[in-house]
Amino acid sequence: AQKITQTQPGMFVQEKEAVTLDCTYDTSDQSYGLFWYKQPSSGEMIFLIYQGSYDEQNATEGRYSLNFQKARKSANLVISASQLGDSAMYFCAMRELTQGGSEKLVFGKGTKLTVNP
Amino acid sequence: KAGVTQTPRYLIKTRGQQVTLSCSPISGHRSVSWYQQTPGQGLQFLFEYFSETQRNKGNFPGRFSGRQFSNSRSEMNVSTLELGDSALYLCASRVSANEKLFFGSGTQLSVL
Numbered sequence: 362a363q364k365i366t367q368t369q370p371g372m373f374v375q376e377k378e379a380v381t382l383d384c385t386y387d388t389s390d391q392s393y394g395l396f397w398y399k400q401p402s403s404g405e406m407i408f409l410i411y412q413g414s415y416d417e418q419n420a421t422e423g424r425y426s427l428n429f430q431k432a433r434k435s436a437n438l439v440i441s442a443s444q445l446g447d448s449a450m451y452f453c454a455m456r457e458l459t460q461g462g463s464e465k466l467v468f469g470k471g472t473k474l475t476v477n478p
Numbered sequence: 479k480a481g482v483t484q485t486p487r488y489l490i491k492t493r494g495q496q497v498t499l500s501c502s503p504i505s506g507h508r509s510v511s512w513y514q515q516t517p518g519q520g521l522q523f524l525f526e527y528f529s530e531t532q533r534n535k536g537n538f539p540g541r542f543s544g545r546q547f548s549n550s551r552s553e554m555n556v557s558t559l560e561l562g563d564s565a566l567y568l569c570a571s572r573v574s575a576n577e578k579l580f581f582g583s584g585t586q587l588s589v590l
Binding site for chain 2: 394396398403404405406407408411452454456459462463464465466467468469470471
């Protein structure tokens with residue numbers, strides 16, 4: 362079974378600075394996908410960025426980038442120029458294929474990010 | 479384009495009752511998944527439906543069930559509620575396999 366580990370329960374960053382949220386994963390699959398989601402206090406899970414295991418370039422989406430180190434099995438999220446609105450829970454997740462062609466996401470425990478003014 | 483819509487937003491029930499949660503996926507999305515989120519267990523997969531068929535179910539007791547209608551809308555039912563069923567229930571939809579999941583805002587269920 363696949364496993365996602367987020368070792369930082371909470372992180373603090375000053376507004377306008379960059380922050381890195383850690384994520385390591387464990388899988389025996391050769392093909393897999395990694396996701397980062399943001400969950401503000403409203404509860405909705407907001408998709409941020411995706412990295413496929415065969416993607417040669419690190420994924421980027423605006424202020425979000427993914428530092429993908431396949432050999433180390435890590436997929437850290439980097440948020441540049443932090444904003445107050447970035448304060449939220451951040452979840453790393455991996456796609457797991459199941460029988461019958463179904464798939465599900467396996468989530469880490471999350472990291473609570475607080476951006477200070 | 480409207481996002482994933484979940485109703486109701488909040489629910490309060492007592493032990494032993496049953497509850498039905500509703501989810502309307504993004505237009506054109508045929509796959510609907512449900513996840514349970516609790517402080518202790520985190521986010522756990524409940525089940526996935528595609529074209530009205532349950533394709534997979536997570537490690538939850540039979541009290542948790544669901545269905546999907548021809549318009550892709552989905553409902554989740556929990557019978558004989560227990561205190562431990564208190565959680566945020568998130569619904570997500572996607573167009574097809576290998577596409578990212580779009581989540582709704584969830585239904586916060588409190589069992590007293």
